Amino acid sequence: xxxxxxxxxxxxxxxDEQIALAEERGxxxxxxxxxxxxxxxxxxxxxxxDAVSIFTAAISVWRSIGSTIYLPVWLSLLAxxxxxxxxxxDALSHIGEAITAVETTKxxxxxxxxxxxxxSP
Numbered sequence: 001x002x003x004x005x006x007x008x009x010x011x012x013x014x015x016d017e018q019i020a021l022a023e024e025r026g027x028x029x030x031x032x033x034x035x036x037x038x039x040x041x042x043x044x045x046x047x048x049x050d051a052v053s054i055f056t057a058a059i060s061v062w063r064s065i066g067s068t069i070y071l072p073v074w075l076s077l078l079a080x081x082x083x084x085x086x087x088x089x090d091a092l093s094h095i096g097e098a099i100t101a102v103e104t105t106k107x108x109x110x111x112x113x114x115x116x117x118x119x120s121p
Contacts, residue, residue, distance in 0.1 A: 011041045032061045036074050043077040048084040055081065071101040072110045079115060 018034035
């Protein structure tokens with residue numbers, strides 16, 4: 001467990017450094033990328049309430065600048081955070097968005113990681 005905590009700390013520090021440098025340079029793209037990476041760490045570390053609020057804002061900015069790369073990743077992690085909060089309708093909605101993003105962006109490398117909603121009988 002100590003190793004996971006250490007890795008989360010390293011990832012968090014790298015994201016913080018990226019955000020600071022992006023702010024210094026005035027790059028919305030790289031700042032938002034850093035925010036999404038930081039939030040991914042939060043989601044994977046079980047900090048769902050923080051992850052949901054930051055992901056929602058950062059994904060909106062990501063889309064507004066026309067970026068689609070890694071969108072399936074971010075949407076899947078947002079769905080995971082909603083699921084951890086027991087907000088299953090929101091989780092399913094974002095899983096659907098992630099599946100659509102895989103199809104639209106052709107980022108099939110992440111397709112296996114996108115959760116599949118259970119099919120009803």
